[in-house]
Amino acid sequence: xxxxxxxGCAFIAFGPALALFIxxxxxxxxxxxxxxxxxxxWLLSLLLSSLVWFIxxxxxxxxxxxxxxxxxxxxVMFSVVLQEVFRFAYYRLLRKANEGLAAISEENxxxxxIRQMAYVAGLGxxxxxxxxxxxxxxxxxxxxxxxxxxxxSQYYFITSAFMTLAMTLLHTFWGVVFFDSxxxxxxxxxxxxxxxxxxxxxxxSPSPSHRSRAVRTHNTCADKRP
Amino acid sequence: xxxxxxxxxxxxLFFACNGVNSSSVQQKIYVELKNTxxxxxxxxxxxxxxxxxSISGDTGILHVLETESDLNWVLSSGPNPPYLVLxxxxxxxxxxxxxxxxxxxxxxxxxxxxxxxxxxxxxxxNSCPNQGTGVYSKNYGPELxxxxxxVWNPLGDGLSYEDFNFPIFSLHEDNDTDxxxxxxxxxxxxxxxxAPQYPLCAMQLFSHMHAVxxxxxxxxxxxxxxxxSISPEIVCDALTDYNVWASIRPLNxxxxxxxxxxxxxxxxxxxxxxxxxWDEAPxxxxxxxxxxxxxATVQALRAVTETAPTPNNILFVFFQGExxxxxxxxxxxxxxxxxxxxxxxxxxxxxIEIGQVAxxxxxxxxxxxDPVSRKNSSIESEVKKLVSNMQHAGAGLRFxxxxxxxxxxxxxxxxxxxxxxxxxxxxxxxxxxxxFNNRYYESLYDNAExxxxxxxxxxxxxxxxxxxxxxxxxxxxxxxxxxxxxxxxAGGEKANLPNISADPKMVTQMLYGFLVQPNNSWFRxxxxxxVVQKLGPRPLQYYIGVHDKSDPIKTSTRIIQxxxxxxxxxxxxxxxxxxxxxxxxxxxxxxLYSYLWVxxxxxPNSTQGEGYCIRAPVRLSRAVSPAFELxxxxxxxxxxxxxxxxxxxxxxxxxxxxxxxxxLTLGVGVGVLLVSLLVxxxxxxxxxxxxxxxxxxxxxxx
Numbered sequence: 001x002x003x004x005x006x007x008g009c010a011f012i013a014f015g016p017a018l019a020l021f022i023x024x025x026x027x028x029x030x031x032x033x034x035x036x037x038x039x040x041x042w043l044l045s046l047l048l049s050s051l052v053w054f055i056x057x058x059x060x061x062x063x064x065x066x067x068x069x070x071x072x073x074x075x076v077m078f079s080v081v082l083q084e085v086f087r088f089a090y091y092r093l094l095r096k097a098n099e100g101l102a103a104i105s106e107e108n109x110x111x112x113x114i115r116q117m118a119y120v121a122g123l124g125x126x127x128x129x130x131x132x133x134x135x136x137x138x139x140x141x142x143x144x145x146x147x148x149x150x151x152x153s154q155y156y157f158i159t160s161a162f163m164t165l166a167m168t169l170l171h172t173f174w175g176v177v178f179f180d181s182x183x184x185x186x187x188x189x190x191x192x193x194x195x196x197x198x199x200x201x202x203x204x205s206p207s208p209s210h211r212s213r214a215v216r217t218h219n220t221c222a223d224k225r226p
Numbered sequence: 227x228x229x230x231x232x233x234x235x236x237x238x239l240f241f242a243c244n245g246v247n248s249s250s251v252q253q254k255i256y257v258e259l260k261n262t263x264x265x266x267x268x269x270x271x272x273x274x275x276x277x278x279x280s281i282s283g284d285t286g287i288l289h290v291l292e293t294e295s296d297l298n299w300v301l302s303s304g305p306n307p308p309y310l311v312l313x314x315x316x317x318x319x320x321x322x323x324x325x326x327x328x329x330x331x332x333x334x335x336x337x338x339x340x341x342x343x344x345x346x347x348x349x350x351x352n353s354c355p356n357q358g359t360g361v362y363s364k365n366y367g368p369e370l371x372x373x374x375x376x377v378w379n380p381l382g383d384g385l386s387y388e389d390f391n392f393p394i395f396s397l398h399e400d401n402d403t404d405x406x407x408x409x410x411x412x413x414x415x416x417x418x419x420x421a422p423q424y425p426l427c428a429m430q431l432f433s434h435m436h437a438v439x440x441x442x443x444x445x446x447x448x449x450x451x452x453x454x455s456i457s458p459e460i461v462c463d464a465l466t467d468y469n470v471w472a473s474i475r476p477l478n479x480x481x482x483x484x485x486x487x488x489x490x491x492x493x494x495x496x497x498x499x500x501x502x503x504w505d506e507a508p509x510x511x512x513x514x515x516x517x518x519x520x521x522a523t524v525q526a527l528r529a530v531t532e533t534a535p536t537p538n539n540i541l542f543v544f545f546q547g548e549x550x551x552x553x554x555x556x557x558x559x560x561x562x563x564x565x566x567x568x569x570x571x572x573x574x575x576x577x578i579e580i581g582q583v584a585x586x587x588x589x590x591x592x593x594x595x596d597p598v599s600r601k602n603s604s605i606e607s608e609v610k611k612l613v614s615n616m617q618h619a620g621a622g623l624r625f626x627x628x629x630x631x632x633x634x635x636x637x638x639x640x641x642x643x644x645x646x647x648x649x650x651x652x653x654x655x656x657x658x659x660x661x662f663n664n665r666y667y668e669s670l671y672d673n674a675e676x677x678x679x680x681x682x683x684x685x686x687x688x689x690x691x692x693x694x695x696x697x698x699x700x701x702x703x704x705x706x707x708x709x710x711x712x713x714x715x716a717g718g719e720k721a722n723l724p725n726i727s728a729d730p731k732m733v734t735q736m737l738y739g740f741l742v743q744p745n746n747s748w749f750r751x752x753x754x755x756x757v758v759q760k761l762g763p764r765p766l767q768y769y770i771g772v773h774d775k776s777d778p779i780k781t782s783t784r785i786i787q788x789x790x791x792x793x794x795x796x797x798x799x800x801x802x803x804x805x806x807x808x809x810x811x812x813x814x815x816x817x818l819y820s821y822l823w824v825x826x827x828x829x830p831n832s833t834q835g836e837g838y839c840i841r842a843p844v845r846l847s848r849a850v851s852p853a854f855e856l857x858x859x860x861x862x863x864x865x866x867x868x869x870x871x872x873x874x875x876x877x878x879x880x881x882x883x884x885x886x887x888x889x890l891t892l893g894v895g896v897g898v899l900l901v902s903l904l905v906x907x908x909x910x911x912x913x914x915x916x917x918x919x920x921x922x923x924x925x926x927x928x
Contacts, residue, residue, distance in 0.1 A: 004892040005883070011895030016902035023903075023910045137251055144285045144430060145255040145880025149409060152254055154425050154883055158891050165898070 002143030005157055009141055012161035013134045017127050017168050024119075030101075030112055031120045038090060038124020038175075045086035046132065049079040076201050083125070084194045087175065090121055091182050114183055115176070122175015126168035134164040170200065257409075259402045259877040262336075265394040266504040267435040267870040269444055269462060270551075271853075271860045275386065276870075278435040279334065279393035285430040286310030286333030288879065290410050291317050301329050305421045308333035310429040312406060315340050319348070320383035327390055334393045334431045336877070338403050339670060347665030350385035350502040353377050355668070359551040359865060361642040362635055367598040370635035376660045378637055379667045386502050386668065393431035395877055396503045396670070409879055424884030431877050437462035437870035442859045444868060462868040463772035464854040467780045468846040469554045470497070470544040470787050472524065472794050474531050474716075476818035476843035477539070483565035489575035490541045491716045492652075493708065494555070494640050495520045496548035497783065499768040501670040507769040508673040510741055511664045514768070515584035515677065515701060517544055517786065518736045522705035525793040526728040527713060536716035538575055544786055545640045546849040547770040549668060551865035554849035555640035559647050560864075561847070571644070576612055576715055577652030579641045582664055583704045584677050584697060586657040589625040591704065594654040596636050596645055608651035612715060616653070619710035619723065623703050630659045637662075655708065674741035674765070691738050691746050698734035705733065736789070740766055744785070751827035751835060753788040757781060758825055770849075772869050779846065787844055791822045795842025805839035820844050 025031045053075045060067055094117050102110040137160045147156035174193045181189030267276040287306045291297060291313040300309045310333045311326065318337050326332040354373035362371040369375070397403055409427040416422035436459070437444035444462035451458040473490070495516040499509020508514075524542055531540075547553030561567040583591065593613055600606045613629060620627045636642055639654045657663050666672040674680070678697050681690045705728035713726055739749045745761040753761075766782045779787075798821075800808060805823045808814040814821070819841045826835035853864035860866070909916060 002883075002888065004888040008888075008891030008893070008895030011899040012891075015895065015899030016906070018899070019902040019906040023906045140251045140255060144428070144882060145878075146425060146883040147251075147254045148425055148881040149257060149427070149879065150254060154881070154887065156254070158894065161895070 002141060002146070005141045005143070005146075006138060009134070009157050009161035010138060012158065013130060013138075013164040013168075014127075016165060017123065017130065020123060020172075021127075025123070028112075031116070034094070034112075034117055034120045035124040035127070037093075038121040039128035040124075041086045041090040041121075042083065042125045042128040045079070045083045049075070049082045052078060077198060080197050080201050081194070083129075084178075084190075084197060087121075087125065087178055088182070088190075091179055094121065094179075114179060118176045118179030119172065121179070122172040123168075125175060126171030129171060130164045130168040133167065134160065137161075167200075170197075256878045256880045257405055259397065259406075259879065261398060261400065261402065262875070262877045263396045263503045263506045264431075264433045264875050265390070265396075265502055266433065266872065266875075267389075267437060268465075268550075269437055269439070269441045269866075269868045269870065271442065271862065271866040272440055273387075273389070274437070274439060274870075275389050276435075277390040277392065277394045277433065278870075279431050279433045281434045283430045283432040283434075283876070284308075284310070284333045284393055285428055285882075287882070288312060288406065288410050288414055288427045288429045290407065297322070297325075301325060301331060304331070306426065307331035310334045310336070310431070312336045312338065312410070312429075314338055315344055315348075320385050320388075323385060323388070323390070326392075327388070332392060334395070334429070336406075336429070336431070337394065337396045339396055339398050341399060343666060343671035343673075343676060347381045348671060349379055349382040349665070349667040349669050351379055351382045351500075351668035352384050352387060353379050353382035355379055355382070355549075355638040356551050356642075358862070359556070359643075360636075360638060361596070361645040362598075366646075367635060370598070376634055376637075378660075378662055379664075380661050381665055382667060386500070393433040394502075395431055395433070396506060406879055409881075413881065424887070425881040427879060428882045429877065429879045432874045433872060433876075434874065435870040435872050437868070440860075441866045441868045444870065445854075445857075445859045460871055462870050464850060465547055465550055465553060465770045465865075465867045465869055466773050466848065466850045466854075467498075467546045467554075467770050468783050469546050469558055469849045470783060470790060470844065470846055471558075472542045472790050472842065472844040474527065474536070474540045474794070474843075477541075477568040478817050479568055479845060480817045482567060484570045485568070485573050488539060488569065488573050490539045490569060490573055491575050491712055492541045492543060492577040493520060493523065493580070493712055494543045494545060494577060495580040496554070496640060497544050497546045497768065497786065498549050498554075498770045499672065500549045500668050501672075501769075503670065505767050505769050505771070506670045507668075507767045508670060508741070508765060509668075509768040510672050510674055510677045510679070511582050511584050512549075512667055512672055514737070514740045515582060516580045518733060518740060519580050519583055519701055519705045519708060520544065521736060521786070521789055521793065522702055522728040522733045523709040523712065524790060525732055526705055526709035526726050528793060530713065530718070530722050530725050534719060534722050536713060536718040538716040540712050540716050541569070542790070543640075544790075546780075546783065547851075547865070547867075548640055550770065550867040551851075552640060552643050553770065553851045553865045553867070555643040556864050557849055557852055557855075558847065559643045560852040560855075563647055567847070571648045571650070574644070574650050576608060577641055577644060577650055578612075578616075578708060578711060578715070579639050579652065579654045580704075580708060581637060581639055581654050581656035582662060583655060583657050584701055585663040586625060586700070587663060590657075590659075591620075591625050591627050591707075592656050592659050593627055593629050594634070594636050594639075594656060595629070595652070596641075597632050597634070599645060599649045599651075600632065602649055605649050605651050609653065612651055612653055612711075615714045616655075616707065616711040618720070619714055620707045623707055625703065627707075628659075634660060655704070674737075677737070677741070679737050679741050687743060687746060690742070691735055691748055692731070694730050694734045695737065698737055699730045701737070702728040702730040702733040739785070740782070744781075747828070749785060750825060752792050753785055753825060754823055755825045755837070757784050757788065783846070787846060788822060788824065791820065791840050791842035791844045792824070794844060795819070795822075795840040798839045798841050800839040802837060802839070808841075814841070818843065 025035055056071055060071055098110045102108055105111055141157045146154055148154045178193045265277040267274055267278050286308040289300050289309045289311055291311050300311055308331050357372055413427040414422050448460045496513055497517055499507040499513040501507050545554035562570045595609050600609055617627050636654055641652050641654055644650050666676055679695055681693055709726045710723050735748045739746055744766050750758050760781045802823055805821045808821050809816055822840045824838055824840055826837045828835040851865040853861035853866045
């Protein structure tokens, strides 16, 4: 009966994203396009960082544990930076697209505001990163086994689902803040987004206990909301 | 989580590139068990036997069977069925397994094979082995059929011939069993016999079998598949391998059928064994003792037959697959009858078969013969002569030879297949008067320890190889007897008999190689380089198996072929390429001889042996049951055993969560979904109020 766990975790991880999609995005084709394109840009960043990671792993001495740990930290940091770079690239692209949209519209006004774009793009980033982090875990949650034979917490699946939820929402918030600060040339805010992303990832990655990592990340999440 | 996800995905990518196919999450959940040996499904003309799991594996809560109350817990009182039972050998018997089969509360069984054998004896084989395919039937000695007078294997409970619809695996006592027991102790033992708390330790076994019902059905399906499907999926394969045979003087392998004016004495034995589990068949007494005796016999006869050849030729035959209704011997007799073998049945002067010979009681060996054919006076006199020859040959050895009495039939033996086609004088040499002395017939306890092939502690492998055990001395004596008997029987001078004796050192080396450690310097020196690659640390197993394209001949068969070649052949000075194709060289003939390239002994200071080419009258012949040749898969006369195919044999342990936690997860999930739907709906509905901004007025719908 681990189908229950599968659906429970899927609802937790993707329920809010689904609700946001249904009520705020699905009705407007332009938003759907921006959402998909955002997801695509996140995937591009992943592709690039996986290439770099692959080369780095092949090049490093694989037997050394410390070297491996260093490599992991490097990989995480590099991937975060790359994601933010792609977010910026996507911002530039949307900016250009917005001018084009404004040019062809009747009132010389874009049919979508930069803020809305920021929210939709952020959600695209979030959904894709959430899907990637959760899909493997979801497939394993189908069972028949559950985590714990090596003494790990049996709440692994539900914690992972909440983590994914948090990351999805965080990406949305970061998208809004990032675009807004780019718009107003407040580069310190961009730096804040980048460092927060690094911080969250840093909290998540090396932490051995899933429960504590969830708690810490949720605190970060709460800090971000106001 | 994004970057972690990224690195997770990258890790998976990395592992996939390295051919490891499990995610890090799976590594947290499952412990895969290595070194498991399953019971698999075998089929004959009318039945399926063995075990199988469902297609997605059978899962059950682990329960270790230690006392009678555990049995009760599994079968009735335990609250979390189905159970997967881990048991010691003492509970692995027919009555327990049948109770498991009849109850719906058992998902599978794992047997932990102990280091010591059960003292009371154990045989999962039939009490009347090869009942339907021997010589005795309605038409031939009806009063002797179906073991009416003698039950050969009284300890046999027939467990190997039952069909189980749950998987049964065996494990050797090692790290894996410790992990399983620890998991059980940590999670599944309740306080004061109460029900244990979740999460519980569970186990899953995969051994889904493709074939069902019987050989007729599975061969028909295979046939249809191969005829109509682009990518045919074979569902079962016939049990096959090779017989090995050799002769003192070479026989022309291209001239089949009757040999004019030749009479051969046949010395036969069997190569194979089986047990309840797949490829677990040490077969020490039931197989190895017999063929080691015959190999030693061949070696003992060599010197004397070179100086004083016998008038009649001697044929040594090693039959494969005799445990499964005489696959090897029925095929050879079939070929003889149809003129497809180098001799035919009329060329056989007499036959001596070596049965189980290593466990003698009261220094006695027994000469079994067939009471039905002995009613014929000429056969009677021939058999009497054979027996008296053997008794003469055995004079001065440390045992006596007797006949068990004229009313007793032959024990299960290849000789019976010869008698089905013609009257041939012959005896079966065995250590038992009536029922087998072997208390572990066709079971996995029929191993080196049972034959007392054990060594003093602190011997290195090389010293063990050279150490002459008492068993080796006994077996060498039997080989001496057989060699002398064959020599007289083939017409040799009795004056030469004292020159014939088997070498106990050679026997002890063979016993060590075949029962304890195949990867030893002696074997490596005697066999081909590609066979050396296949010698593993595990003792050889003598289950016949199926034809495998990449490895068409069983390793044990090839080792015997090479040892036999070394014992009968001569070393030539051919190079390796000439050895492969000696056809055009003067004085060489592939019709008369096999040419085998041997790795050769390795000098102490080098890594590569000096290889050489052996010319020997040793041949392999296919041991495929004639039933498969005739495509008569429902045959009553020939063996129809086939082995089902499978995709995955696998065992793993893990924890299962309680239903409460699962339902909690689902409840939280549904709650989160509903709340977020509601919240988003209302926020979206009031968006223009909530998100009204003076600085950048929204121009579109909100």
